[in-house]
Amino acid sequence: MNESLVSKYKDIITSRGLTYHYLSVPAVDDKPTLFFVHGFPSISYDWYHQINYFSEKGFGVVAPDMLGYGGTSKPTDISLFLHTAIAQDLLDILDAEKVQKAIAVGHDWGTRIVSVLSMKHSDRFLGFAWVVVAYQIYTPLPPIDVILEMNIKTFGRPLLGYWKFFEQESAAQIIEKNLESLISVLYPDDPDSWLTLMNQPGEIQAFIASGKTTKRAGYLTDEHHSRLLESLRKGGLASPLNWYKSTIGSVNSRIMEDIPEENQFIKKPAFFAVARKDHVCVYDYAVPQMKQYATGGLHLVEFQGGHWVQLEEPETFNRELHCWIRDTLQQNC
Structure with a gap:
């Protein structure tokens, strides 16, 4: 990560009393803000290729250490990992940064939170991007x-x-x-x-x-x-x-109960980077899942590598994401 960005980290205490450590770079002119949400076992630094690329082009960037990682609170109480509550933590960050409209980009477990943001807070975002892991509808899981x-x-x-x-x-x-x-x-x-x-x-x-x-x-x-x-x-x-x-467990098993069926579909433009050699988040499941739910338009980019496409092929990933923002969300860029 560019050394000049290290000083851009901040801390916030969210509405439920948790500390989040996050990077924030303001947008230039009318460029949108990209909100990068990492997964396991990462920290916000995992997005350094994207942070460097998009901030240098005038985009706003917000990248938190997610709950349990880096400079953010590390609770052992499993109930604090309710995904709708974590989504609200992230909205608290956007509110603190006075970002009214953003593009959420999630990887790994971060895609779960991006899915919740799409279902419950779609009005706060211009579009959503899923990296490797597809959009998820919550259902109670068997053993x-x-x-x-x-x-x-x-x-x-x-x-x-x-x-x-x-x-x-x-x-x-x-x-x-x-x-x-x-x-x-x-x-x-x-x-x-x-x-x-x-x-x-x-x-x-x-x-x-x-x-x-x-x-x-x-x-x-x-x-x-x-x-x-x-x-x-x-x-x-x-x-x-x-x-x-x-x-x-049961912490996240009832999320769908208060989400109307029509909100279970992705109404905003969606970007999906899928990896052919991710042997956990498999192509044959992920692509049909995205095509089923992305009713607001889907841009799918296929990579031949594994789980960490934003690290493995950063130039291609950044270019494809940038082109999607330019072409699909041009009126807001």
Whole structure:
């Protein structure tokens, strides 16, 4: 990230009393503001390619450390990870920055919050972008073993085997002892390693508990790796893992009850970057899901790599996102 942007970080106490640490760069003239929402196990720095690119072109940029990460509060109370409440936290940030209209861009768990923003607060946004993980409708989830059986029936293999590890009480302690192992799994040089380590139950737990590492991806630079490692060492994993536990449990199971059916569709323009080699957020599910719900228009961009397309192919990603903003939202740019 450009050194001049480091001083642009701020802190806010949201309406429910949580501290959020976030980067804010004001827009120039009438350019829109991009609101970048990261996932697991990231920090706002994960968007540094996009922050540099769009801020240099006069776009506003807001990028928070999400709940559980970086300089933001790290609660262990699972109930605080209600996604509608987290969405309101983010609106509190936009209100503090006097941003009335933004473009929300989410990756990984950040896409869940972008989905909530689309369903409940669409009027505050010009458009929405999902990176790798598709738009999500909330439904009560069955036990993880049932989900894995459903994966096998639909896709011929389990997809979420790693959830069985992340939901365990011992997971945070095991990972904290072997952070390098976790990072090497999640940012791998070979995305096909997820076919075993992420998809198959028991594999990631055994791998991390033994302290093994796989070759780290080249797109995870030494600087980025150091920042990520420092953040996780300082804050631990107990709070970040609540993103999984709050979804596997009942915390987020009733979100749809107060959302009218017509609001379950994406009414604003939508951008979707899909990855052919993301073996968890699979193409064959993600694309039909987006096409079903994106009634306000969908721009789909296909990447051949894995889960971290904004890091792996930043030039292409930034160009495609920029072109979508220019062409689809031209009247607001």
